[in-house]
Amino acid sequence: MDNQRKFEIFSYVSIGFVAILLVLMFAKLIPISWYVPILIFSLVLLGIRFAFRFYFIFKNKKNKE
DSSP states (O other), X not given: OOHHHHHHXXXXXXXXXXXXXXXXXXXXXXXXXXXXXXXXXXXXXXXHHHHHHHHHHHHHHHHHO
């Protein structure tokens, strides 16, 4: 499997995981004290996704030249 495909899988899994956490938060199945750590974790995942996306964009541009 190439890196682009691995990134897509990571991207969809992370979005799904954050969506599940969000549903659990709305259903009040997660204690309120966990909201901040979950938010931080979600923002870190978002940052990782953006970093990899920019990496692959620049890598593809470089390969086309």
